[in-house]
Amino acid sequence: MAEVEDAGDFAGVPDGFQRLWTPHRMAYILGDRPSEDAGAGTDCPFCAAPDKDDGEGLIVHRGTTCYVVLNLFPYNPGHLLVCPYRHVPLYTDLTPEETAEFAELTQHAIGALRRATEPGGFNIGMNQGEVAGAGVAAHLHQHVVPRWAGDMNFLPVIGQTKALPTLLEDTRQALLAAWTP
Template identity: 55%
Template structure:
């Protein structure tokens, strides 16, 4: 593999080219996805009262999840206390489910605040939960050599749904298009 003049190896994530070159919607994906009746096409794993969980369509690793509030906010300090609590609670539930479903050894969890920080959708805050495994090259599984994403998004979604903590499904009240807080296995 080629090494750049600065001695660093290039980051290869060829599956992301469809996202980079593809048409950009004027609508916010984090606002439109939870309004759909089925979670399958939108890759939704769980719907909470104030936030929801979905698979990243262009993952850095199998099971790469994102937690987003339903409300369209781009800054962490714009979240109210209940949204912030649920964002972190669902992040914890993501970790639990990914450990059960994929036997992840560790996780990278983070929010890119602002376009300059790497946010692809800077106007709608979302937290990434990326499962990691021993020997996957530290921060990104694609550094040095391309990591093979060995599972389809739908297969990953089904495994995560099966492993989702039952306590997470007990949130009360409708949200996201009138749906009750739930893991999204029954809807599609």
Template identity: 60%
Template sequence: MVAVNDEVGGGEVGGDRTGGDPFEGIEHSSDFAAVPDAFQRLWTPHRLVYIQDGQQPEESDCPFCLAPKMADEKALIVARGTHAYVLLNLFPYNSGHLLVCPYRHIATYDEATPEEIAEIGSLTQVAMRVLTEVSHCDGFNIGMNQGRVAGAGIAEHLHQHIVPRWALDSNFFPIIARTKAVPRLLGEVRREVADGWPKDEN
């Protein structure tokens, strides 16, 4: 079931709902008792997978614990620090989508030591500089989803997202088609970011 507002881009959505409706099965806001507001909404029920039970790996299978034991190319690691490391997201929102993870298997930011917090912060700063240099991005989304209810895909191992953004890089494709167009291969991006990482920062 998908819900839409009455107007998207100024036009009626839903077609002829008296019969032969090509949008049959789509909820329409005019079908409910409510007073419309000024906001448009895109409903994304497929994201429920991030907050339902049974979606978390066992600690022995945690990808953020296993990655540092692998070769950098295999694990998509671009830099290793003393308390934390940086790797590419295997399922990126954009090319160059990085994750900063502590080596320790901790779930939330308040469990991190001062040393881990400091290194996560410094690695984030370096990552921003490197991505700006090698990919010429215009901005970033940076943040942590804490817990399954907040949308963390791997909720039991703390990780910070660094998503490079470019002007006009957003469209409806990921929501409507459940597909994200990522124009560059992971291995290529990993090499570029790793090569651009300051050697004295490792």
């Protein structure tokens, strides 16, 4: 659990900062995630998630060719990912059927987030390739990030830390209740 504590001092001089400890993020920071050349299967989190039950896999909706999952490392509460089941790296690798469902599930994700969390806006996009910022470059995924006025503060910019006010499972349950086909 994250904890805020008073700033320590360096050589007897307090620095004026408080600390928000998030040790659970070290696995991600240290690179315990698939590389760009990760193969399909258990090495790929987006191939492994559909093999788990929905709660464990953080899955919000399963379609025919694509599914929607909560981001394990969200920028904001409700940060969703739309993923094809098939292990492909690029948007241009999708079949016409996958492309249609990918777009449809993105629209449904926006609708569910609006009903469940009433955001003021959204960031929607995908980073293709590690150099473009993709954390899991080997398996295509589109981010749907709800945004609120004032949701960005100094923590992510200065402290490389994001404070999230809700648990992933609580967010998943709210989205499940708000999801409509």
